[in-house]
Amino acid sequence: MTARTWFTVGAAAAGVVAVVFATVGDGVAVDDATGVRKVVVDHAHTLVWVLLALALGAAAVAGRWTGLSQVLAVAAGVLYGTFLLSVFVLR
Numbered sequence: 001m002t003a004r005t006w007f008t009v010g011a012a013a014a015g016v017v018a019v020v021f022a023t024v025g026d027g028v029a030v031d032d033a034t035g036v037r038k039v040v041v042d043h044a045h046t047l048v049w050v051l052l053a054l055a056l057g058a059a060a061v062a063g064r065w066t067g068l069s070q071v072l073a074v075a076a077g078v079l080y081g082t083f084l085l086s087v088f089v090l091r
Helices: 003-023 035-062 067-088
Strands: none
Touching: 003 035, 035 067
């Protein structure tokens, strides 16, 4: 299979995860979260998967990893790190 095909499969899979997280939820609950931390805990995990789907989609369109793909993937990684900090470290 070509790189474009793999990027398309990855984008579709990430999109499915994003839709599941947006509709069913991600199973993460932090009952004492308030303010910005609550917003991050409630929505960031879904947004991470949206950003990954967009990154892989942009790569699929171009047929290769591009600057836009990289920016979106790095943004997803930074957001995921923020999400993990919000769930496990911050109080």
